[in-house]
Amino acid sequence: MIDLHTHSTASDGSLSPAALVAYAQEKKLKAIAITDHDTVEGVQEALDAGQSSGIEVVPGIEISGEYPDSTLHILGYYVDYLDVQFLENISILQKARADRNPGIVKKLQGLGLRIELDEIIEAAGGGQVGRPHFAQVLVQKGYVKTPREAFERYLAKGAPAYSDKFRFPPEEAIAHIRSAGGIPVLGHPSTLNRSTIAGLESVVQELVGYGLMGIEVYYSDHTGPQIKLYEELAAKHNLLITGGSDFHGKSIKGIDLGSGKGSLHVPYACLAKMKKSLAGAH
Numbered sequence: 001m002i003d004l005h006t007h008s009t010a011s012d013g014s015l016s017p018a019a020l021v022a023y024a025q026e027k028k029l030k031a032i033a034i035t036d037h038d039t040v041e042g043v044q045e046a047l048d049a050g051q052s053s054g055i056e057v058v059p060g061i062e063i064s065g066e067y068p069d070s071t072l073h074i075l076g077y078y079v080d081y082l083d084v085q086f087l088e089n090i091s092i093l094q095k096a097r098a099d100r101n102p103g104i105v106k107k108l109q110g111l112g113l114r115i116e117l118d119e120i121i122e123a124a125g126g127g128q129v130g131r132p133h134f135a136q137v138l139v140q141k142g143y144v145k146t147p148r149e150a151f152e153r154y155l156a157k158g159a160p161a162y163s164d165k166f167r168f169p170p171e172e173a174i175a176h177i178r179s180a181g182g183i184p185v186l187g188h189p190s191t192l193n194r195s196t197i198a199g200l201e202s203v204v205q206e207l208v209g210y211g212l213m214g215i216e217v218y219y220s221d222h223t224g225p226q227i228k229l230y231e232e233l234a235a236k237h238n239l240l241i242t243g244g245s246d247f248h249g250k251s252i253k254g255i256d257l258g259s260g261k262g263s264l265h266v267p268y269a270c271l272a273k274m275k276k277s278l279a280g281a282h
Helices: 017-024 043-053 085-111 117-124 131-140 147-153 170-179 197-210 223-237 268-281
Strands: 002-006 031-034 056-065 073-076 184-185 213-219 241-244
Touching: 002 056, 002 073, 002 213, 002 241, 002 268, 017 043, 017 085, 031 085, 043 056, 056 085, 056 170, 073 085, 073 170, 073 197, 073 213, 073 268, 085 170, 117 131, 131 147, 170 184, 170 197, 184 241, 184 268, 197 223, 197 268, 241 268
Parallel strands: 002 031, 031 056, 184 213, 213 241
Antiparallel strands: 056 073, 073 184
């Protein structure tokens, strides 16, 4: 089994890239992809750890895309994480993340919560600051009992302390991944909030027009009927099938590496097809 959707301390996971690989070894996984939000900062460490432990590590990233009424994420696999232009492109997203953090702090303070930006930065442990770090501090200070409650009460879109940030339109996210030699994949299509199959398919079709190469079929929150639908969409649009848990470690409880909520199984065949597609492209 493999897991192609994981996060480390380089973004909002609780395990360092090396510890993530060590945990994959403990879980007897054959391969993992490191897909931190808008950064490839942890890739080299994960690759080094993989080399010494015999775990196959795929360099990756998860880029948030701007799309109406949706949460749209594009996963990028086998990106050249040393490509100067690619690093320049994603630095725009990193700056956007950093710029919104003081805004969230200000809104929380306006709600009467004693929160300082320094505390959030410390919680991130040197990695990129994200909303899960705010949730962590809110739990530590006793304002909420769980990270989920922190999001529901304060941090989720539409909640009183939510602060928006710049995101690439999907065509740009896909283009940046492809120009760095990577494979762009639509992450967790269930979060697109499309109520009809036709609505979902029209989004997929649009993304395929921009150069999308795959769809994340197997995912911790996907139901059996959803998996079947995404498999059909992949076949119809000649897309690669991928899957992963979206593991964050302690940051998101109830989701384990490799097995998600307990029933996730991502076969190595998904990765083999991805590598074959990459070889064909070159």
